[in-house]
Amino acid sequence: MKLRMLVAAAALATAGSVMADSAVVKDGYEFHGNQLVPSGVRAEVGTTGYGGALVWTPNSKVDVVLGYNGGDISWSDDVSVDGTKYDAEMDNNVAYLNAQIRPWSNWFYMAAGVGYIDSKYDLKGRPGSDGEIKLDGKTFGADVGNVIGKLKYGNDIAPYAGIGFSPAINNRWGVFGEIGAYYTGNPEVTLYNTGSQDALDVNGTTTAAEALANQRKKLQNDDEYEWLPVAKLGLSFRF
Structure with missing residues (x-):
């Protein structure tokens, strides 16, 4: 789409x-x-995936950028909540429209715009080498099994702000880097374990099901996850 x-x-x-x-x-x-x-095109890769964009340049201080980032990017221990570390596999789908303003008509720019966010993250937590896993700050044994979850950003349309630099290699080619964030609101989260839901923590006070319910609430309500961070690098070409 x-x-x-x-x-x-x-x-x-x-x-x-x-x-x-x-x-x-x-x-x-x-x-x-x-x-x-369009006055140019660019290819880019970063935390929101890989893709490209069309660029319009009304004047020396403003660029208008229409782009798309997508694809699967995975790394370890991407999400950590109360000691639980989750491997995250990302399915990124981000279309965006930004204005890039160059207040001094040089390499530096400020970006503001909106994005259509439809990104999902598959989460998986496993017991460590000692056979233990932390859930909601409490320690459980291996009978809990793996913890499986999904995290989805609920705001389809999200405002964006960032800063970047775009030095020229010559009169046609250039490179750029950008950091920023989308305000996405709190994500939707599901979490469950593959072992016993009635398994108690080592102190015998909380079941795995209760701990996961508390952890899901924290993921859904933590201010940290209201923002989708962006960091990207790329290559640009001007016609």
């Missing part, structure tokens, strides 16, 4: 440039059809 959105946007931009074969003057502002033609 997101790829179709990008293709449609590019098609509209191209069609608009063909139709606007002469300058339109309205309210003292002169608009040229070639302003609808």
Whole structure:
């Protein structure tokens, strides 16, 4: 769906440039059809996946960027709550529209915009080499088994803010780096264990089911997970 959105946007931009074969003057502002033609493209990879973008440059201080990031990215111990470490496998789907403002017309820019977020994370926690696993800050034995879960960001449309730099290699090619975050709101979370739900912690006070319910609430309500961090690097080309 997101790829179709990008293709449609590019098609509209191209069609608009063909139709606007002469300058339109309205309210003292002169608009040229070639302003609808992208001024460049870029390829990028980062925490929200890999993908690319179309770039429009109305003037030396502003770029408008329409892009898409997706794909599976995995690493270990990505999410940690009260001592429980989860391996996270990410299924990223992010389409975005940003304005990049260069206040000093140099490499530095500030980015602001919106993203369509449809990213999901598969979580898996395992007992350690000692056969123990922590749930909600309490220690359980191996009879709990593995802990399986899913985390999904609930806000489809999320505001974005970031900063970046984009030095030029020559008059056509350049590189860029950017960090920022989407405000996504609290995620939706499910957690369950593959072993006994009635297994008690080592102190005999809490069952695995109770501990997982508490941990799910913390993941869903912790301010830390209201933000989806972004860090990306890429290569740009100007037409």
